[in-house]
Amino acid sequence: MEVKWTRKDLLSLYDLSAEEIVFILDTAEEFKKVSERNVKKVPALRGKTVVNFFVEPSTRTRVSFELAEQRLSADIINVQASTSSLLKGETLLDTIKNLEALQVDLFVMRHAAPGAQNFIAQNTRCGIVNAGDGAHSHPTQALLDMFTIREKKGRIAGLKVTIVGDILHSRVARSNIWGLLKLGAEVTVVGPATLVPHEFESIGVRVTHNLKEAVRDADVVNVLRIQHERLNAAFFPSDAEYARFFGITPEVVATMKPDAIIMHPGPINRDVEISSLVADGPRSVILEQVTNGLAVRMAVLFLVAGCVKK
Amino acid sequence: MIEGINNFILRNARVMDPYTGEDNVRDIGVMDGMLVDPECVLNPLTVDLENLVAAPGFIDMHVHLRQPGNTAAETIATGTMAAAAGGFTGIVPMPNTNPACDSASTIEYLRRHTAVDGVVRVYPCGCLTKGFAGEEMAPIGNLKTAGVMALSDDGRCVQNHDLMRHILEYAKSFELPVLDHCEDNSLKGSGVVHEGQLSMLLGMNGIPSLAEELMVARDVMLARLVGWKIHIQHVSAKESVELIRRARAAGIMVTAEATPHHIALTDEFIRKYDTNYKMNPPLRTEEDRQEVIRALADGTITVIATDHAPHTATSKMVEFDVAPFGIVGLETALPICLTELYHAGHLGLMQLISKFTVGPTDILGIGNHSLTAGNPADITIFDPEAEYVIDKNRFYTKSRNTPFHGMRVKGMVRGTMVCGRLVYDQLAERRVE
Structure with missing residues (x-):
């Protein structure tokens, strides 16, 4: 080699x-x-x-x-x-x-x-x-995410990848964004404005606060963990409200492309950022990431x- | 090195005196520590200052001497020697020592030690609140009697607006200017760098410009309400500049200072995770930097002050989040400002000198301190054209926490005279026998 x-x-x-x-x-x-x-x-x-x-x-x-x-x-x-x-x-x-x-x-x-x-x-x-x-x-997390995407989709360039959740506090998001952009993917980040800073637009990331719109055309949906240990101030009212508006539920999955895969870096807050039904469902590649x-x-x-x- | 008290004739100096407007090549006479007609000087040492500028002694109204409390980082002896090497004949040490300068006894300690160890003039500053804790008013009347020239809780900002209002009113009764480190604690949070594009991309905790702007707005409104002087320390954000500009246009008694590092650097440097770029307020964006320079040029900001903040190497050789805020600045201020303001074409030389002289003396009430006969011989002598590379290992300060090490600058301090004593002397080859 x-x-x-x-x-x-x-x-x-x-x-x-x-x-x-x-x-x-x-x-x-x-x-x-x-x-x-x-x-x-x-x-x-x-x-x-x-x-x-x-x-x-x-x-x-x-x-x-x-x-x-x-x-x-x-x-x-x-x-x-x-x-x-x-x-x-x-x-x-x-x-x-x-x-x-x-x-x-x-x-x-x-x-x-x-x-x-x-x-x-x-x-x-x-x-x-x-x-x-x-x-x-968190470079090895992003590399294993990209490895999994490449394995599942055969490529990374040209794919639409949507990252959902707490971008502000997430090293996983930052590493994925740099890696995916370098390999030619189109990256969207979505979540409430308190957790999704518009500054990422400056490096070519699409920023939106509308979940359904953000996942509709995605090939990959990477769901971030709500890191309660880092949320030291009021960023959203409750887990229940977060789950209702930004959680990946079977209803959200139903609006996605049929071959879109769902990822999560773990550990999962079940039924907060992702429903158990989705995490354990056929689209999920979470354990393959591990x-x-x-x-x-x-x-x-x-x-x-x-x-x-x- | 010329030691002790001597009489001098400083020949062929380019005298630049913003108090009188004089810009003229002439001789300066110094006898018994006072400025006199050169004709009258008895037994003078003669020094030729051809092509050098002689200006009224520079004042740095924002310095941390760390004594008492943290003499591993700086002492009165090393800090005032660093001031002399930077061309400053007077400094205002901030009162956040340990114990704090919140009582007459600490001020007396400071005065006693500066009388022995001080190389330049030290104008004491007292706390606004006890222990600069932001809760109870410090004994401002007693502090005045003990000799303070100003009041500040520098490093912290009084968050309680009612208390700040009363402090300003009380300070007014004693005719002491209030110097404020403007920062809203809740907005600052655990921030360590400017909140902006870079902090977001690097995942670092940001301090938004709003944290400063909000308290500048508060102070402007209090100054208007009370009718007394507030001086905004180390202005860093463009939004703050605009508030100060409008307030001054409306006749409100507000003044402001800028630091050499906010004039010369931006948050672009935080990528290095070098803690010598960690200061509070943080380095902000190029837009902010340009606005601070514009404000110096248009007279909105009348003072350049260093916020000289020595820290030991040990305390700075740590993770960025953990390191203390602040950098040393006394020995780099003039060369950096000559390079970034004068040679870069933003400020004239006289205008630049006024930021180190008229600006601070007006606020502190030191009064006319011009290079005219009868005044004490406090003189800053520099070569505006000499080029060199800054070397932190040659500093007189006890600490080495500077981001300017290795930077090429144009402008060099050559001599500092305090009351007729040449306390910093790089003029040996100019002695005339």
């Missing part, structure tokens, strides 16, 4: 070219086969040490990364904020520098502050894979590990 990857970090899809994104997706296709074998393990990261450094709680993403690392035969350390020295007053950079001194190779890092991974990446020789930084970026996440994360870890200098 021709080497097209030169980065020790994956911080944001904004930084990547379309070619680099496609290269990750192609690499992930190869790794997907690994998990379908009898022996689900390859020695690609044998002898490398990966630190899963989660300063913000996570189960799904951390487990997905950890399994990806295991299947690549890496050595793994898990550090979580509750057990880390950050609580003892050490700065984030000092904590990273101490781990770096233990000769680790990669950090998979989640942090509540946007740009925290960018800051750390500038100050360490280790590779940084962003597993989510505030509302900024499966693909593993392949995408294996690909990303493999590529960045190859660029970390000793």
Whole structure:
């Protein structure tokens, strides 16, 4: 395979070219086969040490990364904020520098502050894979979403993708928007004006507040989670009202194109942003996204590990 | 370096004095700390200032000295030396120290230490409220007696409009100007950068211009109601500028300052996640920056002040959300403003000098501080044409938190004289024996 990857970090899809994104997706296709074998393990990261450094709680993403690392035969350390020295007053950079001194190779890092991974990446020789930084970026989620779209639809260019819900606080939305635009999709965002800022129009995203109109012609509908933990002020009156006007119900699905697929990054608030009937229904590819996440994360870890200098 | 008190003849200086309108090449005599006729100076040291500008001493009315409370970031000694190196002969340190300058005893502490460690003149400023907590009025009368020249809760903004009204009325009785950091807390929220296209795309918490504009509008209305002076600190948003412009046209006693960083930089830089671009108010858009410059040119904004805010490297080498707001500014203000305002063609040299002299002295009531015989010899000497690259490692301030490191500028401070003492001296090769 021709080497097209030169980065020790994956911080944001904004930084990547379309070619680099496609290269990750192609690499992930190869790794997907690994998990379908009898022996689900390859020695690609044998002898490398990966630190899963989660300063913000996570189960799904951390487990997905950890399994990806295991299947690549890496050595793994898990550090979580509750057990880390950050609580003892050490700065984030000092904590990273101490781990770096233990000769680790990669950090998979989640942090509540946007740009925290960018800051750390500038100050360490280790590779940084962003597993989510505030509302900024969650590149592996967007890559697995795009992987799933490509698998289901055969392409990304020219597709109409509608992202529904809390765009304002969503790193998933921001990463999907950059990635999809770079690969030539048409992106619409929809939700109440409190959660869907018009500023996204400046980069070529269609912004609307009318759900039915936004999903009517869509090939892909990506439904975002209502993140109660980030909604620290009044953005909408109640879950019930949100569900009534912006929830993806069977009635909404009935107005969509017959071959449109429905995605959700999880975890789902059932019957708030998406009805159980839809989430578990035939259009839903939600669990396939989870499966693909593993392949995408294996690909990303493999590529960045190859660029970390000793 | 010329130390101690000497008598001077400063030869061939281009004297630019906005108090008198003088723009003239002549000699300046300094004897016993006062400006005198050069003919009368006994035993002078002679310095040739050919091609250099000599202006009345610059005043920076917005500085944080961090003493008492955070001497790891700055002290009275290092902060006033940085002021001297920036061409400032006087500064107004903000009262948000620890303990705060909300009592006569803290002001006395400040005066006692500046008398010993201070390199330039320090004009004390007292709090508006106790502990700058925005709840109870500070002892404004006592503060005045202790020597404050102005009042401010800088870093915070009194949210209670009724309290702010009473503070303004009470300050009026003691003839103290009120300097306000205009910011509505609920609109600011947990914001760290300007709310706009970039903050939305980068997923960073924004501070909307409205957070400033709303309090500027409030202050303008209070100044009208009470009939007393409010000075709007570090104006950053174009909407605020327009409110101030209209208020001044209506004769309301409102003045305003702009900082060099709001003159020179925009929120485009936040992409770097470099905390040296984190300040409050935040860097805003190019449109805002242009409007601030227009307001300096048309006289709406009469003061340039630095909001010199030293922070230790440790406190700034953190995640952007966690870092404290603020940058150092004393030693970069004049070169940045000469580059961005004078050489860029927005302001004449005399007009620029007035923002550092007449502007602040009018508000603070320091009065005429011109380069005329009989006045104290407070002089700022600079070369408007000299080019250099800013190097933070050469700063006198204890902190290094600047976004201007490595920037090429045109304009250099060459000497600062306070009461006849050459406290900053880059004139060695110009000594005439």
